[in-house]
Amino acid sequence: MSACDVAIVGAGPYGLSAAAHLKAADGLDVRVFGEPMSFWEKHMPKGMLLRSPLEGSHLSDPTGALSLQAYAAAKENPLTAPFPLHRFTDYGRWFQNQVAPDLDSRKIDRVEKNGSGFQLTLEDGENLKARRVVIAAGIMPFAWHPQEFRSLPSSLASHASAHTDLSRFSGKRVAVIGGGQSALESAALLNEMGAEVEVLVRTPIVRWLWRSPWVHTCRPIARMLYAPPDVGQAGISHLVARPNLFRRLPRLVQNRLAVRAIRPAGAAWLKPRCQHFPITTGRAVISTATFGDRVILKLRDGSERHVDHVLLATGYRVDISRYPFLAVKLLSSIRQIGGYPQLDVGFESSVPGLHFLGAPAAWSFGPLSRFVAGSAFAARELTRKILRNAPNHAAS
Numbered sequence: 271m272s273a274c275d276v277a278i279v280g281a282g283p284y285g286l287s288a289a290a291h292l293k294a295a296d297g298l299d300v301r302v303f304g305e306p307m308s309f310w311e312k313h314m315p316k317g318m319l320l321r322s323p324l325e326g327s328h329l330s331d332p333t334g335a336l337s338l339q340a341y342a343a344a345k346e347n348p349l350t351a352p353f354p355l356h357r358f359t360d361y362g363r364w365f366q367n368q369v370a371p372d373l374d375s376r377k378i379d380r381v382e383k384n385g386s387g388f389q390l391t392l393e394d395g396e397n398l399k400a401r402r403v404v405i406a407a408g409i410m411p412f413a414w415h416p417q418e419f420r421s422l423p424s425s426l427a428s429h430a431s432a433h434t435d436l437s438r439f440s441g442k443r444v445a446v447i448g449g450g451q452s453a454l455e456s457a458a459l460l461n462e463m464g465a466e467v468e469v470l471v472r473t474p475i476v477r478w479l480w481r482s483p484w485v486h487t488c489r490p491i492a493r494m495l496y497a498p499p500d501v502g503q504a505g506i507s508h509l510v511a512r513p514n515l516f517r518r519l520p521r522l523v524q525n526r527l528a529v530r531a532i533r534p535a536g537a538a539w540l541k542p543r544c545q546h547f548p549i550t551t552g553r554a555v556i557s558t559a560t561f562g563d564r565v566i567l568k569l570r571d572g573s574e575r576h577v578d579h580v581l582l583a584t585g586y587r588v589d590i591s592r593y594p595f596l597a598v599k600l601l602s603s604i605r606q607i608g609g610y611p612q613l614d615v616g617f618e619s620s621v622p623g624l625h626f627l628g629a630p631a632a633w634s635f636g637p638l639s640r641f642v643a644g645s646a647f648a649a650r651e652l653t654r655k656i657l658r659n660a661p662n663h664a665a666s
């Protein structure tokens with residue numbers, strides 16, 4: 271059985287950034303598994319634009335040599351904002367080719383404890399020993415299907431993550447459920463592709479991420495109010511951008527700030543594209559039924575909608591027990607709070623040597639972990655911790 275010091279499960283922004291930092295450290299045998307940028311390539315709609323600003327969309331390497339600007343220069347194609355999805359996935363692959371050209375795209379089927387380290391089983395049955403394991407496997411297993419839609423077949427109701435090509439709904443009547451960026455942008459794309467679309471939002475209003483014009487024009491004021499990753503409102507954004515400070519706030523304050531930083535909202539640039547279809551607010555769906563190959567949605571106000579398809583842009587709820595590769599015994603020894611692993615310095619869980627990056631780290635390190643912008647902090651902290659404890663040879 272082969273062995274390594276660190277096995278990284280996942281090759282999205284977090285796994286690749288962790289790889290860049292760990293591989294730059296001398297003497298560590300690091301292996302990276304997973305399909306590079308697969309969540310962005312296979313679970314987001316073609317034509318999507320990133321909501322995060324360019325400054326908040328870099329993957330991280332130790333010297334900053336692989337920034338978005340470096341990518342744009344290498345490709346001789348200037349950056350545009352908002353940044354298109356297809357260019358972001360291309361950026362991720364360009365980054366991967368440089369930091370982890372030896373990446374192994376096989377899936378990890380199982381991670382279990384083995385003595386003081388871990389044993390991983392790959393999809394083809396090969397086994398590997400690792401001293402440490404970094405789980406950077408993203409949010410795909412956490413796609414949230416609200417109860418009222420669960421009885422519908424997937425041909426009639428599907429989660430937004432099930433689609434890359436929304437043009438298949440051209441000429442169809444589609445209800446989009448949700449009031450965040452994914453719902454609003456999916457609806458705009460559906461409308462532009464010839465679907466008859468209505469967005470149904472539970473809350474009384476849809477939030478748009480406006481900034482006053484004077485904030486845009488006065489850079490020092492913008493910097494004072496918003497940290498570059500631009501996660502959270504004015505002022506709060508600086509706390510969110512400093513996870514080591516954020517995590518020291520009283521838990522109640524952390525919870526309140528986190529809710530405010532990630533509540534559903536649409537980017538300002540999206541609003542004009544959403545003027546061409548109805549967005550119905552304050553109306554929850556209370557029941558669903560099928561009628562032939564259509565769906566009948568009953569809303570709280572007693573009205574009904576008859577549609578060809580329901581698109582659930584209802585987000586993701588972290589619950590690490592949904593990672594299919596975590597062995598039951600290992601899972602039960604990870605201290606958790608509401609589905610999130612409780613992490614300490616270096617993003618390490620209560621199982622020594624097992625680390626979690628990305629959204630599962632949000633309970634411990636705040637909302638920055640839910641965004642690409644958090645990958646720099648995570649990769650640096652992880653590397654610092656691993657190097658502090660690194661013996662100079664691989665697991666045997």
Ligand SMILES: Cc1cc2nc3c(=O)[nH]c(=O)nc-3n(C[C@H](O)[C@H](O)[C@H](O)COP(=O)(O)OP(=O)(O)OC[C@H]3O[C@@H](n4cnc5c(N)ncnc54)[C@H](O)[C@@H]3O)c2cc1C
Nearest residue numbers: 280281282283284304309320321322378407408628641642
């Ligand atoms: C519609 C939508 C739009 C978004 N837009 C933005 C945005 O504009 N800006 C932003 O900052 N964030 C955005 N996000 C959030 C975004 O998902 C995260 O910021 C980002 O993907 C986190 O990266 P990650 O590396 O944690 O996970 P992912 O990008 O999901 O990567 C997970 C990786 O793990 C691999 N993997 C999974 N299971 C296994 C396994 N068993 N074995 C091996 N590999 C495995 C996958 O193949 C993949 O390579 C958006 C999310 C959605 C749903």
